[in-house]
Amino acid sequence: MTDCDERLHYRAREGLILFNKGKYFEAHEELEAAWKEEKGKIRELYQGILQAGVTYLHITRGNYAGAIKVYGRSMRWLRQWPETCRGVEVGKLRNDLDAAIEEVKRLGKERIHEFSRDLLKPVIWKEGQDER
Numbered sequence: 305m306t307d308c309d310e311r312l313h314y315r316a317r318e319g320l321i322l323f324n325k326g327k328y329f330e331a332h333e334e335l336e337a338a339w340k341e342e343k344g345k346i347r348e349l350y351q352g353i354l355q356a357g358v359t360y361l362h363i364t365r366g367n368y369a370g371a372i373k374v375y376g377r378s379m380r381w382l383r384q385w386p387e388t389c390r391g392v393e394v395g396k397l398r399n400d401l402d403a404a405i406e407e408v409k410r411l412g413k414e415r416i417h418e419f420s421r422d423l424l425k426p427v428i429w430k431e432g433q434d435e436r
Contacts, residue, residue: 307346308389312429313338316350324426328361349389352381353427356401360424363404368413375405391430400425
């Protein structure tokens with residue numbers, strides 16, 4: 305995918321910083337702005353990361369059904385990308401989301417409030433790759 309060789313959009317970079325601070329709603333806003341400003345298929349990567357943040361937001365709010373539903377959307381967007389794209393470790397994000405949602409399913413809607421936030425992992429990306 306040649307889209308992966310380009311620079312990470314500056315608004316996406318801001319979104320990742322917010323995501324990693326646990327500010328999932330604010331991250332959503334920045335990633336959505338990047339999605340709107342970009343052209344081409346890369347928009348779907350931003351959409352997948354955005355939905356990953358919304359999944360985490362639902363988990364933190366104890367919304368079992370919302371977490372399961374948005375997780376499915378997120379993975380639909382993220383599965384098509386290679387392990388790394390525009391410096392973002394997409395494969396790790398997919399694995400982290402899988403682990404989080406497995407714990408959500410194990411707990412069920414009655415015990416989702418017991419979810420350990422330690423399972424909400426940051427998005428890893430290489431800063432230098434988006435600064436050419």
